[in-house]
Amino acid sequence: MNQPRGIYDSERACLQHPVRRERTRLFGRQLRQLLDAGLELLFPSRCAGCQRVDTVWCPECQDLLDAIPFPARQARAHSPFTALACSGDHNGLLRQALLALKYENAAQLAGPLGNRLASLVTGLQWKTDFLVPVPLHPSRERERGYNQTRLMGQVLAQKLCIPLADDALYRTGNTRAQVGLTRRQRLENVSNAFVVNAKRVQGCDLLLVDDVYTTGATLGECARALLAKGARSVFGLTLTRAVSPANHGEGNPEWM
Numbered sequence: 001m002n003q004p005r006g007i008y009d010s011e012r013a014c015l016q017h018p019v020r021r022e023r024t025r026l027f028g029r030q031l032r033q034l035l036d037a038g039l040e041l042l043f044p045s046r047c048a049g050c051q052r053v054d055t056v057w058c059p060e061c062q063d064l065l066d067a068i069p070f071p072a073r074q075a076r077a078h079s080p081f082t083a084l085a086c087s088g089d090h091n092g093l094l095r096q097a098l099l100a101l102k103y104e105n106a107a108q109l110a111g112p113l114g115n116r117l118a119s120l121v122t123g124l125q126w127k128t129d130f131l132v133p134v135p136l137h138p139s140r141e142r143e144r145g146y147n148q149t150r151l152m153g154q155v156l157a158q159k160l161c162i163p164l165a166d167d168a169l170y171r172t173g174n175t176r177a178q179v180g181l182t183r184r185q186r187l188e189n190v191s192n193a194f195v196v197n198a199k200r201v202q203g204c205d206l207l208l209v210d211d212v213y214t215t216g217a218t219l220g221e222c223a224r225a226l227l228a229k230g231a232r233s234v235f236g237l238t239l240t241r242a243v244s245p246a247n248h249g250e251g252n253p254e255w256m
């Protein structure tokens, strides 16, 4: 039987000759690097803090980030958390850096932000067995290409010398984005949205991490689900804590 000719032949030739296949692979990588360089020329990186060109995060903004104090008082110990902490309010430089990580594809910002979380947890002397990042809705993660909380969590887990567990907590339900919902609507939206791998969490002390604490609906639902499946304790941690008109008045009872 005759094989179709043309592109198929060259592909088959590549399959048959490892040297050619390697050359094609290298050419593909070079082409990608060339495209990246071209895009960088047309749209140079800008610092997420000060908009300086040619870097996503400059040393001066790092110094300013280091100078932002952690909140003097963290949350009261209350159910479902053994303790709850955030590294600062959701405004200024901290917010800018997080938004760049989240929406501008600036994955490199996970480094400085993850390190900030590590300094906070080290100071609080929390002892946990492993880190659980709050999962993104699968369609949101596909769209973005990554989970920003997981990226920060990788840096944090490495600093704390604990593992990061991807197989402990899954998001299932068709929850919609929490933006613009009241506290009550957020609670309804995330109830039963998470599934826990009981074998993974039983008897363990967990460090549950999310990017922003708004009403606490998501973080609380995750913690309750983990405890219901046998986790011994859950320490909640977020990069920032938002105080917005949406939850003002209805209160964030857990924060002092």
Ligand SMILES: [Zn+2]
Residues within 6 Å of the ligand: 047, 048, 049, 050, 051, 052, 057, 058, 059, 060, 061
């Ligand atoms: Zn800067």
